[in-house]
Amino acid sequence: MNRKLTLPAFALALTVGFSGCDLQVDNPNQPDRARALAGPDDVETLIASSFLKVWEIGHYWNNANFAFGHMASRHTATWGNMGMNDLGREPREALPNSPSYRWAYVFEANWGDAYGGISGASDGVRAIEAGLEIGPGGERNARALAFAAGNQAILSCLLALWYDQAFIVDETTDLGGELETVDYNGMFSYAMGKLDAAESQARSSSFTLNDTWLNGNPWDNNQWADYLVGWKARCAANMPRTDAEAAGANWGQIISNAQNSIQDVVITGEDSSSDSPWFDGLKSLMQENNTWHRMHMDWVGMADQSGEYQDWLGIPTQQRTARKMAFGDDMRFPAQPENGLKSEVVSPSVASDGPRSKYNSTIIFRPERGTYRQSHYGDIRYDAYTLSCSFCFFGPMEHMTKQEMDHYVAEGHYRMGNFAGAAEIVNKTRMEAGLPPAPSNPTEAVPSNGAGECTPRKRYDTQGRCGNLRDAMWFEHFENVFNVFGGLEFWHGRRNDILPAGTALQLPLPAADLEVLQRDIYTFGGGGASSAGDPTPSVVPGSLDAALERVTFALERIREQQAAERRARDLVVR
Numbered sequence: 355m356n357r358k359l360t361l362p363a364f365a366l367a368l369t370v371g372f373s374g375c376d377l378q379v380d381n382p383n384q385p386d387r388a389r390a391l392a393g394p395d396d397v398e399t400l401i402a403s404s405f406l407k408v409w410e411i412g413h414y415w416n417n418a419n420f421a422f423g424h425m426a427s428r429h430t431a432t433w434g435n436m437g438m439n440d441l442g443r444e445p446r447e448a449l450p451n452s453p454s455y456r457w458a459y460v461f462e463a464n465w466g467d468a469y470g471g472i473s474g475a476s477d478g479v480r481a482i483e484a485g486l487e488i489g490p491g492g493e494r495n496a497r498a499l500a501f502a503a504g505n506q507a508i509l510s511c512l513l514a515l516w517y518d519q520a521f522i523v524d525e526t527t528d529l530g531g532e533l534e535t536v537d538y539n540g541m542f543s544y545a546m547g548k549l550d551a552a553e554s555q556a557r558s559s560s561f562t563l564n565d566t567w568l569n570g571n572p573w574d575n576n577q578w579a580d581y582l583v584g585w586k587a588r589c590a591a592n593m594p595r596t597d598a599e600a601a602g603a604n605w606g607q608i609i610s611n612a613q614n615s616i617q618d619v620v621i622t623g624e625d626s627s628s629d630s631p632w633f634d635g636l637k638s639l640m641q642e643n644n645t646w647h648r649m650h651m652d653w654v655g656m657a658d659q660s661g662e663y664q665d666w667l668g669i670p671t672q673q674r675t676a677r678k679m680a681f682g683d684d685m686r687f688p689a690q691p692e693n694g695l696k697s698e699v700v701s702p703s704v705a706s707d708g709p710r711s712k713y714n715s716t717i718i719f720r721p722e723r724g725t726y727r728q729s730h731y732g733d734i735r736y737d738a739y740t741l742s743c744s745f746c747f748f749g750p751m752e753h754m755t756k757q758e759m760d761h762y763v764a765e766g767h768y769r770m771g772n773f774a775g776a777a778e779i780v781n782k783t784r785m786e787a788g789l790p791p792a793p794s795n796p797t798e799a800v801p802s803n804g805a806g807e808c809t810p811r812k813r814y815d816t817q818g819r820c821g822n823l824r825d826a827m828w829f830e831h832f833e834n835v836f837n838v839f840g841g842l843e844f845w846h847g848r849r850n851d852i853l854p855a856g857t858a859l860q861l862p863l864p865a866a867d868l869e870v871l872q873r874d875i876y877t878f879g880g881g882g883a884s885s886a887g888d889p890t891p892s893v894v895p896g897s898l899d900a901a902l903e904r905v906t907f908a909l910e911r912i913r914e915q916q917a918a919e920r921r922a923r924d925l926v927v928r
Contacts, residue, residue, distance in 0.1 A: 394486055394487060394488040394489070395488070397477075397478045397481045397482070397486060397488065397498070398478070398488050398494065398498050400474045400475075400477060400478045401474065401475055401478035401479075401498045401501055401502045401505075402501065402564065402566075402567045403471075403474060404471040404472070404474045404475040404478075404501075404502060404505040404506075404509075405471075405501070405505050405567060405568060406471070406631050407467040407468060407470055407471030407474075407505070407509060408471065408505060408508050408509060408512070409621070409631065409632070409753075410463075410467050410631070411463075411464050411467050411468065411509075411512050411840065412512075412753065412839040412840045412841070413633075413634040413635060413636055413637075413751070413753070413839070413840065414463075414635050414840075415436065415635030415636070415639050415640065416436065416459050416463060416635075417459060417460065417463035417464050417467070417840070418460050418461075418463065418464055418516065418840070418841070418861060419436075419635070419636060419640065419840030419841065420435075420436035420437075420438055420640055420646070421436055421437040421438055421440075421441040421442065421457075421460050422441070422840075422841060422844040423636075423640060423837075423840070423843055423844060424438050424441065424442035424650070425441055425442060425446075425844060425853065425854075425857050425858070426843045426844040426846070426847040426853060427650040427652040427653060427847070427853070427854055428649070428650060428653050428832060428836070428843045428847075429640065429647050429648070429649070429650060429843075430442065430647075430648050430649070430650040430651075430719070430727045430728075430729055431646055431647060431648065431719060431727070432719040432720045432723035432724060432727050432728075433645075433646070433719075433720075434456070434457070435457070435646075436457060436460065437450075437455075437457035437460040439723055440457070441460070441858075442727060443723075443724065444671055444724070444726060444727075444854060445671070445855070445856055445880075445881075446854060446855065446856030446857050446858070446879055446880050446881070446885070446886075447856075447879065447880045448858070448877045448878065448879050448880035448882055449461070449858045449861070449862065449877045449878055449879050449880075450877070451862050451864070451865045451875060451876070451877040452865050452875070453864075453865045453866040453869060455865075458864070458865070458866065460861075461861055461862070461864040461865065462864040462866060462867075464512065464513075464516050464517075464861070465513070465516075465517065465520075465861075465863070465864050465867065467509075468509040468510075468512055468513045468520075469509075469521075469523065471505055471506075471509045472505075472506050472509050472510070472523055472524065473523070475502035475503075475505050475506050475524075475525075476502075476506065476523065476524050476525040476527070477525075478498060478502050479499060479502050479503075479524075479525040480525045482495050482498060482499060483525070494561070496559040496560075496561060497559065497561035497562075497563070497575075499555065500552065500555045500556040500559055500561070500575065500578065501563065501567065501578070503548070503551065503552035503555050504549075504552040504553075504556065504578065504581075504582050506524050506548060506552070507545055507548035507549040507551075507552045507582065507585070508545075508549075508582075508585050510522070510541060510544055510545035510548055511542070511545035511546075511549070511585060511588075511589040513541055513545075514538045514539075514541035514542040514545055514589070514593060515538075515589065515592055515593060515841060515845060516841065516860065516861050517538065517541075517860060517861050517862070517863060518537065518538055518860045518861070518862060518863075518878070518884065519535040519536060519537050519538065519541070519863065520535060520536065520538075520541045520863075521533055521534075521535055521536075522536060522540075522541065522544050524548075535863075538593070538595075538860065539593075542589065542590075542593050545589060546586065546589065546590065549582050549585055549586050549589070550586075552582055553579045553582045553583060553586075556575045556576070556578050556579035556582065557575065557576060557579045559575050560574075560575055561574070561575050562574050562575075563578060568619075568621060569621050569622045569623075569624070569632045570620070570621060570622030570750075571619070571620075571621070577616060580614070580615055580616035581615070581616045581619060581754070583611050583614055583615040583616070584611070584612075584615030584616050584617075584619070584754050584759065585615075586607075586611040586615070587608050587611035587612035587615055587759060587762050588754070588758070588762075588839075590603060590604065590607065590608050590611070591603070591608050591612075591762045591765065591766075591849075592841070592842070592845035592846070592849065593849075594848070594849040595848060595849070595859045595860060595884070596848070596849065596851060596859070597849060597850055597851040599849065600769070600849040600850070601769065603769075605765070605766035605769050605770050606766070606770065608762055608763075608766050609762070609763050609766040609767070612759040612760070612762040612763050612766075613759070613763060615754075615759055616754070617755070617756035617759060618752070618754065618755055618756050619752070619753040619754040619755075620750040620751065620752055620753065621634075621750070621751045621753050622749075622750060622751070623739075623748050623749050623750070623751045624748070625748065632751075633751075634739065634751040636837040636839075636840060637736040637739045637751060637752075637837050638736070638739035638740055639740075640837055641732070641733045641734070641735070641736045641737075641740070641836075641837055642740045643712065643714055643732035643733075643734065644718065645718070647732055647733065648714070648718075648719070648728070648729035648730070648731060648732045649711065649729055649731040649732055649733060650727075650729060651663060651666055651674070651676070651677070651726075651729055652813060652814065652854070653832065654679065654687075654711070654729065654731045655667075655679070655811070655813075656809070656810040656811055656812075656813050656821070656825075656829055657679075657681050657682075657684050657686075657687055657809050657810060657811075657829075658679040658680065658681065658811065659679070659680045659681060659682040659805075659807040659808075659809075660677075660678075660679050660680040661818060662677035662678065662679050663677065663679065663811070663818070664811075664815070664816050664817065664818040665677070667814065667815070667816045668816050671726050672724070672725075672726065673725075673726075674725060674726035675725045675726075675728060676717055676725070676728040676729050676730050677730070678713070678730060679730075679731070681809075682803065682805070682807035682808075682809060683788045683789055683790075683803060683807065683809070684787050684788060684789055684809045685709065685787050685788040686709060686710045686711065686787050686833070687709070687710075687711050687731075688709060688711060688712055688713050688731075690713075692713060709734070710733055710734060710735045710833075710836075711731055711732060711733050711734060712731070712732060712734050713730050713731060714730050714731070714732055715730070717730070733836060733837075735836065736837060752838050753838070753839060754838070754839065755834070755835075755838055757783070757834040757835075758834065758835050758838060758842070760779050760782075761779065761780075761827075761830065761831040761834060761835070763775075763779060764776045764779035764780050764827055764830075764831075765827060765831070767779070768796070768823070768824065768827060773794045773795065773796050773823060774794040776794075776823065776827060777791065777792055777793065777794040777823055780792055780823070780826050780827050780830050783830050783833070783834060784826065784830060789809055790803075792822075792823050792826040792827075793822075793823060794823065795823070796822060796823045796824060797822060798822060798823075799819070799820040799821065799822055800820050800821055800822065800823075800825070800826055802820060808820035808821070809821075809829070810825050810826060810828075810829040811825075812825055812891050813825070813828070813852055813889070813891075814852075814889055814890045814891060815890075815891045819891070828846075828850060828852065831846055832846060832847075848886070851886070851887060851889055852889045853886040853889065854886065854889065855881075855885075855886055855887060855888045855889065855890075856879060856880050856881045856885050856886060857879060857885065857886040858877075858878040858879025858880070858884060858885060858886075859878065859879075859884045859885065859886060860878060860884055861878075862875075862876050862877050862878055
């Protein structure tokens with residue numbers, strides 16, 4: 355759906371978008387426009403700062419990252435902060451897209467950050483095209499232009515990944531004329547074209563980035579171009595809203611881009627108490643076991659060998675409580691349910707072996723907000739960020755990894771019918787974790803050990819059946835993109851139809867901006883527009899138990915849907 359508007363409404367809308375997110379970071383690299391365009395060095399700084407908006411969207415905490423991580427049923431929590439309680443509730447409810455919503459930054463932050471970065475980069479490009487020279491004779495112009503173009507492309511991709519529609523804006527946009535929103539497919543096509551052009555622009559120049567632009571990475575022009583190729587793979591693989599859309603993606607091109615991209619991107623973290631923008635809220639907070647994070651039972655249950663997860667699934671949602679489990683051969687999980695058990699933790703871009711999780715005897719989440727969201731298990735791979743000191747965030751921070759790219763290749767092979775190629779990649783991390791290789795036959799179950807244990811078991815499956823190659827691929831992908839970049843886990847669940855029923859598949863335009871644009875406020879999820887379907891695996895037919903199980907499950911879903919409809923009738927969107 356295309357929607358037109360003219361200035362000054364659009365200018366005001368952008369202003370609302372930029373100011374609607376208070377990241378509580380005094381960032382000296384984000385100067386106001388008058389000062390930013392005062393001279394060549396200031397323009398270069400303005401362009402350089404556009405990447406910080408990519409960083410904020412992917413790594414800060416006060417945006418959509420926490421809530422949508424929980425909506426993927428990979429993480430769980432009941433706290434109201436960051437909209438986690440509201441958006442993680444089951445049965446799923448419509449997103450509370452309202453300017454008065456306490457956690458409205460869930461809707462606003464990525465929108466404002468994306469357009470803030472695009473605007474800064476575009477202003478810098480306009481200044482250079484008007485004759486500004488950065489460095490003697492303009493020797494740094496090519497670097498600035500290539501960096502600006504790349505960030506415009508990435509931010510446009512992020513708008514397409516998160517929102518149902520957006521505005522195409524760059525230095526060529528006539529802000530005095532009519533502007534239209536395009537849907538996410540149109541935004542995606544624009545972003546991919548922009549990435550292609552930005553890559554070519556970088557490869558045709560010769561430069562070295564200042565090592566503060568991507569903190570700790572003084573890349574040459576080809577490394578910057580290789581990074582943009584990685585974004586082509588990330589953008590295209592994660593764009594589909596459903597499995598049906600994913601089936602139509604150009605997986606051959608995704609495979610090529612993933613294989614030819616830069617493989618590991620690590621940013622150097624700094625002490626945020628000094629107002630440095632280089633910190634990672636996902637790795638320091640969104641895995642912290644004592645406050646913000648536990649593993650959702652729908653995630654950790656796929657590795658359970660005790661039958662507790664299947665029993666948990668078999669009772670009504672509101673009666674479910676946390677369970678102790680057993681994990682068989684998978685070395686990434688604790689061998690025994692001993693409080694705090696862990697050993698040396700390894701980075702997900704280095705290896706897959708070694709414990710990445712621990713058992714917590716305490717239950718920290720409020721029971722009145724749903725005991726079904728409680729869990730004993732938490733991820734610990736980024737404990738160093740939490741334990742080093744309070745809000746320090748020192749050290750290397752993963753931003754893009756080889757394992758992420760490998761799993762796009764695996765999914766591409768699977769979707770194109772090359773099951774052996776998919777299994778080869780999936781089995782690398784499985785075998786490092788102590789698991790037997792998954793079969794290349796897509797209908798065959800993963801092997802069981804002598805005790806009848808297999809990993810993964812099918813997600814949401816009350817029968818506890820062993821998964822097949824696709825289940826193993828899902829499990830390894832989820833495991834290996836944990837907190838690398840905000841949205842990866844949600845987008846993975848979205849395109850594979852494994853989000854909980856009723857989960858919103860995307861963000862609407864923020865309500866505050868819709869009001870400025872004089873448009874009706876709308877939303878997604880809760881069984882309404884752009885909601886996930888039922889991800890429950892089909893029950894094996896042919897037995898009385900199976901029939902009773904289907905009936906019981908159907909009745910529970912009907913009751914949940916009726917309750918959701920009653921709530922929807924009472925919902926007033928302001």
